Amino acid sequence: MTKKPRSAWVQIAIREWNRILERKTYWLLMVILPPVLTVFLGSIYLKGSVTDIPVGIVDLDQTPFSRMLIRAIDDSQALSVEGYYLSVTEARQALLFGRLQTIVVIPDGLTSDAKSGRPGSVTVLKNASNLLYSNSVTKEISTIVRTVSAGILVRRFEAKGQQPDQALASADPIKVDTHALYNPTYNYEQFLIPSLLSMVLLLGVMVVSVLVIADEFREGTWQEVLDLSGPDWLVIFSGKSLPHLFIHGLQAVVLVFFWFHVFGIHLSGSAAGAVFLLFLLISAGFFLGMAVSCWIHDEFLSTEVAIFFNTPAFIFSGLTFPLWAMPGLHQGFAGILPFTHFLRAWVKLAVMNTPADSWLGDVLILGGFSLLGIVLSLLFLYQSTRPGFVIEEAHPEVVV
C-alpha cells in the first residue's frame, strides 16, 4: 500500500519545525534565553520592596525623647539607622561614599521646645535622585514625626480637659484612609515582573519571526519553499507560522507558571486570561515580525527593525512613566507599539480584573496588530511567490 502524500501545508510545517530544531540560534532564542532571562530579571525583584534604607543620625538633642524618635526610625521596616554622626558635614561625607541615603538631624533643644510649647522641627536631608528611596524616606519619616507630634498635641488637649477621643479628633481632625488597590503592599515584583517579562518574550518572538522568511533568502532555499508549497503563498504563510506559534504559545504557558509558582505573583484576573493576552501579544509580535521578514530579506536589517521597535517598548508603555506626561511624538510612537496596548489590557484584565467592556477596546487593538501583520505578510508573500519573481543572491554563511 502506498503512503498517501502529505499535503503541501504539512510538509512546509514539518520543514519549518525541523529548521527550528536544527538551528542553534533558534534554540538559543526560543528555548534557552527566555527561562534564563525570566530567572535573572525575576530574581532582581524577588524581595518585592525596599527595606533597610541606610539612615545616618545627627542627634544634637541627646535626650530620651530624641532617642525614642531614633528608635522609631530604626523600627521602621523601610529604614535602618546605619550610624551616628557628630555633625551634618560628617554625615554628608558618609552619604558621598554611598554608605547612607538619608540624614536625620535632631536639633539641640527639640525636647525642651516641645515641653515648653514652642514648635520644633526635625530636618531630613535625603538623596532624592532615586525616587524609590526618596518616596519611602519621605513617607516613613513624615509618618513617624507626625504621629509623635500628634501625640504631643493630644496630651495638650487632654490637659485642657478634653476626653481622649475628643483630644485625638482635635489633634488630627481629618484622617486620610488610604486603600492601595491591586498591589496593596507596594510590591515591585508584582508591579514590574509580569510586564517586564512579557516585553522580553515579545522581543524574543520578534527577533525570531523576522528570520522566518529572510533566512530562506540568505541560505538560498526560497526556491525549495516555492517548489514544496506549489507555490502557494497561503500554504507558506500558514505552514511556517504554526510551529513558531506553537512554541511561543508554550513559552507563554511556562511564563505564567513561573509567575505564579516561582515568583508568587498574584493576579486578580484569571490565569487563562493572562495566557490569552500573552498569546495575543505573541501573535501581534510574530505576524508583524513575519511581515518585516517577508518585506526585508536582509536578516540583519530586519533584526535591527525588530530591536528598534521592541527594546524601548517597556519605557514607552506608560507603566513606569505615564503616557500623558510624554511629548506628543513619543505618545504617537508608543501608540504604534503593540506592547503599549497589551499593557493597558493587561493591567485591566489581569491586574485589576475589570469587566470586559473596559479592556475590550485594548484587546481589539492588539488583535488589530495581528491582523495588520497577517495582511502585510500575505501581501509581501504573494509578491515573492508570483511567477517571474527574481530571487536575490544568497549569502550562505555558516549555519548555526
Place this chain on the structure above:
Amino acid sequence: MIQFRLRGMIATAKREARMIKADKNILLIIILAPLFYAFFYTAIYYHKVELKPAVILVDEDHSGLSRQLLRAYETSQYLDVYVYPDAGSAQKAMEDLDGMAIIRIPAGFQSDRQSGKRVTVSLYLNNAYFLVSNDINKAVNEVTATFGAGIKLKILESKGENREQALAHIEPISVRIHALSNPSESYGNFMIPALFILVLHQTLLIGLSESMADERATRSLGELYRTAEGSTWALVMGKGSFYLVLYCAYAVFFLTIGLTFFNLQVAGSYLALAVLTVLMILSVIYAGIFLASFFTRKIVALQILAFTTYPIFLASGYSWPEGSMPVWLQWLANLFPGTPYFQGFSRIVFLGADLEHVLPELFHLLLILALGITATRLRLPKIAKWQSEHY
C-alpha cells in the same frame, strides 16, 4: 617590544577603521544609533515630572466643608481633579484608567466635624501604576494635612489661644525635608543621565561585538593577529582604540551638551566622572571582544546582546538597590562594568561626589578590566590558532 606592540596596535586600529567604514550595519549601530537613541529615549522624560495625574473625586456630603476641601484638592498643583456624581461612575472611570485614584468625601463629613468627631476622607489608589499613585498619595495627604491644620487652628483659637499661640501649637514637631539632589524629585532627572550611559554602553557592546564576531565569521582572526604583530594586547587595543576615542567623544557630548539640553548638570567632579567613564568604556571593550569570540556570526551578536540591555541596567543597583537582590545575583551583577559605574556615576552626578568618594567603584572597574584582559589573552590566541589550523 613596546615599539612592535604600538606598531601593531596602530595598524590594527587603521584596519578597524577601514572595516567599519565598509560595514553599514556596524556604522548604523555605532554612529547613528547612539545619537538617535540617546535623544529619542531621553526625550520621553522631557517634561520630567508626571504633570498632574487625573484624580476622581466623589463628594457624598455636598456640604460647605466638603466643597472647601474639594477646592483645596482642585487648587493643588499636583492633582487634576475630576468630580464624579457617585461611587459607581467613579469606579467605572478608574477601571477605564481615566483616573488613577478616587477621593471619597463621605456623607456626614461636615456634621461629624461640627460635632467634634474625627472625620475620614477615603483615598483609593490604583497601585497597578504605583509610581503615579505614590505621587497622588503624597499630594492628597499634603492637601488634607494643610486643610486639617486650618481646622486645628480654629479649635485652638476656640480654646482661648490667640492666632500666634495657636499657630505655634498647631504642629509641635514638624519635619523639614531637603532633597540634596534632584530637588524637584522628578523621575526624568533620575532617568535621563542613566539613559545616556545605557545607550553608550549598549551600542558600544553590540557594535564592537559585531565587528569581532565578523572576524570569526569571515575567518580573518589569523590575519588580524598578523596585523597586530602577534600581540593580543595590540589586537584588542588596536581594535578598541577606534571605539575608545569615539565613545569618549560621545560621553563628553552627552554629559555636557546632552545634560544641559535637559537642564541638568553634573554636581560633582568632572575628573572623577572622566576617569570612571574611560575605565567603563575600556572594560566594555574587553568584555565585548571576549563575549563576541563566542559568536560565529555577526547577527548572532546582535540577537543575543539586544537582550542584555534591561538585565545590565536593572541589576546595576541604579534603580533597585543591589542589597535587595539575591546574593548570587549581586555576584553576577558585579561582573558587569555597568554595576560599579552606575553606582559611582549617580553619586558624582547627583550628590557632588569627588574622586576620593568613588575610589571603591574605580577599583572595582579596574578589577573587571583586569578580568577582561586575562580572559581575552587566554581566549583569542586559542581561537586564532584553531582557525589557522582548520581553514
